[in-house]
Amino acid sequence: MVEVKEFLVEGEVRLKDGWKKFKVKRRGIKEEDVKEKVYSDMGGRFKVKRSAVKIYKVQALEGEEVVEDAA
Numbered sequence: 001m002v003e004v005k006e007f008l009v010e011g012e013v014r015l016k017d018g019w020k021k022f023k024v025k026r027r028g029i030k031e032e033d034v035k036e037k038v039y040s041d042m043g044g045r046f047k048v049k050r051s052a053v054k055i056y057k058v059q060a061l062e063g064e065e066v067v068e069d070a071a
Helices: 031-046 064-068
Strands: 005-015 018-028 053-061
Touching (some): 031 053
């Protein structure tokens, strides 16, 4: 059975007034799936192309890190 993990993604998105940093949590099976979801979400939210989104770090969260934001 495949395990779904939670990932923390850090990066920047280019807006009209410059680059804006972001940190988002996404669930996925693989790191590549999570990156695709972030590109899609940021493009939809800010109406930018994938080239205007830079992902610097994708980190799998474990144990207590996942539970922290549940409350």
